[in-house]
Amino acid sequence: MIPKRIRDIELSGIRKMFEMADENTINLGLGQPDFQPPEDVIEAYKSAMVEGNNGYGSTYGLSSLREEIAQHLTRYKSDITKENVLVTVGATQALKIALETTIHDGVEVLYPEPGFVLYEPQTKISGGKPVPYPVEQKHDFIPQIDELEERRTDKTKGIILNSPGNPTGGVFPKKDVEKIIEWAEENELMIFSDEVYEMMIYEGEYESFLGDYENVIAINSFSKTFAMTGWRIGYLATNKDWLEQIGKIHYYNVACPPNPTQHAVLYALKNRLDFVEEMNARFKDRRDTIVERLNDIPGIDCLKPRGAFYVFPSFDYDISSKELAMKMLDKGLLATPGSAFGPTGEGHLRFSYANSTENINKGMDVLEEVIKEIS
Ligand SMILES: Cc1ncc(COP(=O)(O)O)c(C=O)c1O
Structure with a gap:
């Protein structure tokens, strides 16, 4: 018999969202760089x-x-x-x-x-x-x-x-x-x-x-x-x-x-520490793009993080982060609901900017559209 301690453990919420995406989805859910090693x-x-x-x-x-x-x-x-x-x-x-x-x-x-x-x-x-x-x-x-x-x-x-x-x-x-x-x-x-x-x-x-x-x-x-x-x-x-x-x-x-x-x-x-520097320069530009785009959307508030490749904006709408993420997924954008990181992550979405600036912009267009629909 499987012990309760193990049975009670849930599959990661990040993985659950990942499984729902198809190859045409703009993936801002990824927890890994979109680069190859040198x-x-x-x-x-x-x-x-x-x-x-x-x-x-x-x-x-x-x-x-x-x-x-x-x-x-x-x-x-x-x-x-x-x-x-x-x-x-x-x-x-x-x-x-x-x-x-x-x-x-x-x-x-x-x-x-x-x-x-x-x-x-x-x-x-x-x-x-x-x-x-x-x-x-x-x-x-x-x-x-x-x-x-x-x-x-x-x-x-x-x-x-x-x-x-x-x-x-x-x-x-x-x-x-x-x-x-x-x-x-x-x-x-x-x-x-x-x-x-x-x-x-x-x-x-x-x-x-x-x-x-x-x-x-x-x-x-x-x-x-x-x-x-x-x-x-x-x-x-x-x-x-x-x-x-x-x-x-x-x-x-x-x-x-x-x-x-x-x-x-x-x-x-x-x-090859130079590779890390180059990658960081790209991430920094993308961070600036996504933070600017997010803060331009009414009801969304995003800090500018100094590291990693995630932003975790809050949203001021009467909808759960999971529902909001599902609405985005319906329109071809994958992001992770804040609640996947614990109950207090509710009211937030996590976007990874390990994706091209073009895709980040497309993703933000989708988010804008979804927010217009729900507001
Ligand atoms: C904060 C944090 N810790 C640990 C890990 C796991 O890293 P690794 O691939 O080295 O197991 C990750 C991967 O996403 C992470 O974001």
């Missing part, structure tokens, strides 16, 4: 296989890749080394084993709502109790300490954070990161920081949760950075004690991360 990175992948890197690798990941990642992370924590880095099968698996290792029955974990679809079910699967905290447009989608504190009990042992945020695009400024770390430290909470959009920042600097506080597990991925969501390489970085424990669970989870792919990611990190 050709020489694809060549590096092929070469890795031809050169015989097709067997099991180290559970912890390719040593040279761990070193390169650690080198990159020294900008946030100067003493980080490869011993602090574990290569994983995407951020999805990184977060899964981080929670599985550190959370036990009855422990409460705070997570952002609206927030990415992994947090609630993964906490439950680990035996923990997920407790949502709000991230609201009126606060630029940044968690507020008083609201976190209201939800903290003596069973709270961890908090999941996500900046730049999916679905909101919210990026935490330095002062907020510092305040949250201070509060977590005071209350001896584990920080699970989902930093998969770390390199997709359009203004200002990225602020990581990695630093002096030891109880941080930073989760990251190359999925978005190098437009390789299907290659399934991510990583986590944390202190050596946690890493050793998580490493054990990692082995029993996947044995090791995919071997040839890691060689290609290493090549990309060493040689």
Whole structure:
């Protein structure tokens, strides 16, 4: 018999919408860059296989890749080394084993709502109790300490954070990161920081949760950075004690991360950061287009996010986000209803601008039409 804990978990709302689209739909629902990895990175992948890197690798990941990642992370924590880095099968698996290792029955974990679809079910699967905290447009989608504190009990042992945020695009400024770390430290909470959009920042600097506080597990991925969501390489970085424990669970989870792919990611990190810059420049232009178009539509209010490739406008109409998304889908535009990211996402839509400017404009024409009809 299937345990209730598993039966109660629902299929992600993003996936449900995705299944309803056809090939003519303008897809502003995608959670992945509409680019391909650079050709020489694809060549590096092929070469890795031809050169015989097709067997099991180290559970912890390719040593040279761990070193390169650690080198990159020294900008946030100067003493980080490869011993602090574990290569994983995407951020999805990184977060899964981080929670599985550190959370036990009855422990409460705070997570952002609206927030990415992994947090609630993964906490439950680990035996923990997920407790949502709000991230609201009126606060630029940044968690507020008083609201976190209201939800903290003596069973709270961890908090999941996500900046730049999916679905909101919210990026935490330095002062907020510092305040949250201070509060977590005071209350001896584990920080699970989902930093998969770390390199997709359009203004200002990225602020990581990695630093002096030891109880941080930073989760990251190359999925978005190098437009390789299907290659399934991510990583986590944390202190050596946690890493050793998580490493054990990692082995029993996947044995090791995919071997040839890691060689290609290493090549990309060493040689093709220019690709990320170019992609970001394109995303920034598209962001400006979509934000302007959205704010021109009566009853729609959209912040200009500093990172990732999502906007999360609110709408002031008496219709649910799901109904509104269905009306758009009828006219050939796919976006994700805010409620797919938790009940407090109601009243919002998530648009991904990982699509051409032409399609973004066409999509906004559809939204304009639908809004005229319902208003
Ligand atoms: C915030 C966030 N975390 C994690 C993931 C999962 O990334 P990965 O492909 O590395 O598993 C995604 C993917 O959409 C995401 O948006």
